[in-house]
Amino acid sequence: MDFSIEDSFASRRHGRRSLQTFEAMMGAESPAVRDDKISKVFRRESTAINVQKSIQLLDESIHTPSPRGVRTPGGTLKHSSYTPRLLASGTKYDVSTRMGSAKKRTPQAMRSFQRSFQEESFQARPMMESFQEESFQPRTMMENDEDLTTTNVALLLDEDPGISASKSLFMDFLQCLRSYPSESEIFTQIEVYEKLCEEQANILKKLTQHAAKHEEKFIRTCETQNQLNKELATWKLIRTLFKDRQDVSMKEEFMMEQGEDDQPLVVEGIYQSDKKIIDSLLEREQSVREAQLIVDWLENCAQEDCENISIKFFSDRAVGIENARHRLMKQGHGLPTGAARSLITELDPDAPIRQNKLLDDLDKEDEDRLLQYIFACLRAGQLEKAQTRCIECGQAWRAASLEGWKLYNDSNFEGPDGVYQRRPVEGNPNRDIWKKVCWNMVQDPRVNTYEKAIYSVLSGNLQGILPLCHSWSDYMWAYFRVLVDRRIEDEIRLKTTISRSLEHLPGEYWEKNLTTKSVFKEIEAAEMIQREAGSIYHQIQKYIILGDIPGLIQLLYDHIKLHKEETTLHLLRFITHFILFIRSTDLHSKEDLCNSILECYVEELIKNQHYQLVAHYVSKLPSDAQIFWYAKFLEGINDKEERQFYRDLAEDSGLDIAAISKRVVENIRSKSDVDFSSLNQDSVDSSISEEDKRKIEAIDWLVFDVNQRHEALKQANALMRVFVALKKLDAAKAVFDKLPPDSVDVVHKSYLQQTGSNNLPRDDMNAIHEYLCMKAYLDAMDSFNDWIQHYHHGQPKQPEPPTGGTFTDRVAYEHRLKTYEQDHERWYQNLLMQTQTTKDHIYNVLLFPDGGWMADPSMENNDENTMDDNEDVDTKRSEQLQHLRSLTLPGLVFLLHNILHTSEQYQECLRLADMIASEQNNLYQVFREEELQRLLHLLRESSLKLLNNGKGPLGYEKK
Incomplete structure (x- = not known):
């Protein structure tokens, strides 16, 4: 040093x-x-x-105060910039720290321990805080410059930085799903999930470091960060436990195939060290191994808190109690010390208790800090780090005392190694004595609370640990640590091969026979953490640990249904990907609930405009749900290029494009259904609303693919029926124009390519027939409109004769009159031509072949292959066709009579009676009684015109 x-x-x-x-x-x-x-x-x-x-x-001037260091009671702790590390891959069962053999691996952690570490107070707190202010320098903005990027600044100005910064996480998870689709890669997939959550949490952490913490939007950002940290911890637990369970399952299957016994062979009389006994226990007992994996996971989750702790101790030549030493040195030189209290007079570690005297205040402060730090290291599974700090602070004896819990192992009994050298002995051969001493020490009220907890952790004393547990994770760590310790002690005392009898541990040690279920029962009964234990992430972790997958799926479903508004999109994302993970294993169950959860996620993706993600997650649903949800999504897409893009995404995801496109059109078309039976000839609404435009544009979904042209015909026919019934001819024409002119030919060719037959199915033939009927009707109405235009607006106006004019005026009038007569003759000839054209178009409708206009053709003359006895008849369509005939055909007859009567073709008017009465066309069936009376009245007028012209009542010449 x-x-x-x-x-x-x-x-x-x-x-x-x-x-x-x-x-x-x-x-x-x-x-x-x-x-x-x-x-x-x-x-x-x-x-x-x-x-x-x-x-x-x-x-403060820019409202973004620099983050200050967190002050913890009784210590100089500094939170420094730290990037968490991923859990490195290692041995099959990572129990190295529990067995005291290797350095522990440390993934990023949850932040449960930090709160418990900060809430503990000490007797000398005022003095310690003053020392903290002197030895600890807060972070300044200068130290954070490396984190302050242009992107972060832009996010700080956003309305909700947490949502904006984490929006890419949804696409990242989707890309991960696509990158690792194989079942053999599911745990690699989870590792990527962990890294994605970790990186996103770090981004949010950097954002909050530069933010004004009192603003509500940054409070939400912190909540999002905390949620991502919990998700990260849960993914780590899933990977740890499910990987172990999968290995066990594969091993059992292999052993069954080989016909071998999975139990290890134990030879009586052969030396077995404590470590070997416990290694065998962990290999054999899955429950003990999982409990140890849970301990490792909880310690890993506290790793970041330990990494963020930076504590300085001021010591004199590595002597732990330097102030007492300094005082005693002064006394040895005859200098006054001014000590008025009963302070220790010896410097060994046991002096305060043995002499029943006090430490100096600053020595007590130093020792409290060191004990806090040691406990924090133990909570994070970093025993070696705690021992190193003890040695640095001049307390090598304490570092040695922390070794007493390790399992004894002498590898020299296994035979010589390659170079025939003696190998070092591991662990403590008198571990039982050490544990008994620890238990006795914990009972002493004079011992510091943290010191009691430190040795309670290592000796399995639950009551000594609980006073320093302040969160659900802390309680879980304490209980499972004791559970594993108890099982280890049972196994050692049952199978030990040493000659001496082991020391008896106190009765309290054997009182609690903990199991995984009993641990959760006791934790949930603790009042101070009941609310935290009921949080959704801790509930998920509980069911994962218990291995109750059906119960977990039911829990997730109930949570989403009962708290749908409060369920964040990040939580839904996690639940969805967990469900997909479960499906990749042999543990899937309750598929109906899983599908409901996936549907909720799809619904939220649509609502939050994550459109590019929808197709892939919809593809994970059953076929009926796929059609329903993707059709519902496509209803809101109006841009043609976007429609094609999302249609391609659906095709890449394996969705049924034809069925979805059909459902899209049907959904849009059925937004405002029309009751044909309530309409009459006076029901006229020629305006085209925005809703009508959306219905017309929906036909485009079926025009993209030529193989769907037959469906395009059917949907366009259905829409045109409604528009024609409402007299919205412009809208009907717009729908008709949406269909390419070669649609009928395309339907025939497409069916021929698919089946090799020219005989179309009955519904396709009916659709083509109806399409041709609609074309005939629209042509007739266009021709009639041209006739009206020509008759009322094309007719020349006769000039007015001059009154008392000059000769010049009369000559000019005669010239105008002659011009008028020529124009009138020309107009009349054109009228006759237009009348003939219009008459032909209307007759095409009234005398439409193959059963009549808007009547499905008879199948008697068609090939038997076109018949389908099991084909369901579309009752609604049949009723609409019948109502449409009654609404349209009488009106056409009246229009035709008006045209013929106006053009003085009276005899032609009377022939309408023969056409309507004919049994071949059955047109009389579409007339109501009052319509027939009106028609007879019109025919009477035409007959009177013939009589006035010197002809018979039916238009024949009189003899």
Whole structure:
């Protein structure tokens, strides 16, 4: 050890005591100290304080105060910048620290211990806090410059930095799923999950370091960070336990296939060390091994808290109780000490208890700090680190005392190694005696609480640990540590091969026969952590430890249903990926609940506009749910390029594009269903609403793929039926125009390519027939509109004759009149041509072949292959077609009569009666009684016109 540094520390401590304590106690001058070094220390601290004040004022001016170090009672602890490490891969069962053989691996931790460490108070707290202020320098913004990036600054200005900064995590998890799709890679997948959560938590940590902690948005950011830390810890637990359980299952299967016994062979009379006995126990007993893995996990979860602790001890030549030594040296030189209390007069570690005297206040402060630090290291599973600190502080005896719990092992009994050298002996052969001494020490009220807890941890004394447990994780660690210790002690006393009898441990040691279930029962009964124990992440961890997967799935389902509004998207993401992980193992169960959970995640992804993620997670659902949810998602996509993009994503994810596209159109089309039976010929609404436009645009979903053209025909027909019934002809034309002109030909070719047959199914033939019917009707209405336009707006206006005009005026009038007669003749000829065209188009509708307009063709003359006896008849469609005939055909007849009557084709008007009465077309069936009466009245007028023209009532020449 560097004695010059220790001398400097000692001089600083002596100088401080001369200012704070010794002058009041002694009224005398302190021993020789280095005044020049003390002054340098004070000047350096004064400069640091001034710089810190300046930075603080600057931070306050921009409302982002620099983060201060966390002050912990009775100690100078400093939280430094720290990037957590991932858990390194190692041996099959990582119980090295429990067995005292290797250095413990340390993944990133949860932050449960920090709170318990900060809440503990000490007797000499005022003096310790004053020392803390002197030896601890808070972090300044200058130290955080490396973390302050342009991205972080932009996020700080965001409305919710936590949500913005962690938004990429959802895509990262999806990419991980795609990168490791094999069942053999599921644990690699979980390792990536851990790293993603860890990196994201670090980003949020950096954000909060530069933020004003009182702002609500940063409070939410801290909550998100805490949630990610809990998720990280849970993923680590999942990987640890499930990997072990999978190994056990694979081993059992292998042993059954080989027909071998899994029990290890134990030869009587052969020496077995304690360590070998326990290694065999851990290999054989899964419950003990899992309990030890849980201990390792809980200690790993406290690792970051221990890494963030930076504590300085000022010692004189590595002597632990330097102040007592200094006082005794003064007494030896005959100098007054000013001690008015009963202080120790000897320097051995047992002096305070043996002499029943007190330590110096500053020595007591140092010892309290060291004990805190040792306990923190034990909580984080870093025994070696605690021992190193003890040696650095001049308490090598204490470092040695922490070795007493280790299991004894003499590998020399296993035979010589390759070079025939004696190998070192491990552990404590008198471990039983050491444990009994520890138990006796814990009963002594004079021993420090932390010291009791330290040796209680190592000797399995639960009552000595619990006073320093303040969180669910602390309680779990204490109980499982004791559970493992008890099982180890049972095994050693049962199978030990040493000749001497082991010391009897106190009765309290054997009272609690802990099991995993009883541990949770006792923890949940503790009042101070009942609320924390009921949190969702701790409940998840509980069920994972118990191995109750069906119960866990039920818990997750109930939580989401009962607390859907409070369930964050990050929690849903974790639950979803845990469900997918379970499906990759042999433990999957309650598939209906799992699917419901996945559906909730898909719904939240859509709501939060994580659109690129939807397709993959929908693909994990049953086929019916896939169609429902992805169709619901696509309903909200209006841009054509985006539609094609998300359609391609669905195809890449293996979704049924045809069924989904069909459902999309049906969903949009059924937003406002129309009751055809309540409509009549007076129901006219020609406007095209925004909802109508959405329905029209929905047809595009079915036009992308030529193999769906038959479905496009069906959906377009259904939509046009509604628009025609509502007299929205412009909307019906827009739907018709959405279908490519070659649609009928494409349907035939596509079916021929797929089946090799030209005989279409019945529903496809009906769809083509209806499409042609609709085309005929729209052509007829277009032609009629052209006729109306020509008749009312194209007819030339006859010039007015002049009244009393001159000769020139009369000549001009005659010229205009002649021009009018020519224009009128031309107009009349065009009218006759347009009348003929319109008449032909309307007749095409009224006399439509193959069963009539909007009547499905008869199948009698078609090939038997087109018939499907099991095919369900679309009753709703059939009713709509019948109502549409009744709504449309009488109106067309009236329009045709109006055209013929206006163009003076009266005889043609009377022939309408024969057409309607004909049994071939059955048009009379679509007329209501009042419509027939109106038609007869119109025919009477046409007949009267014929009589007035000197013809018979039916238009024939009179004889």
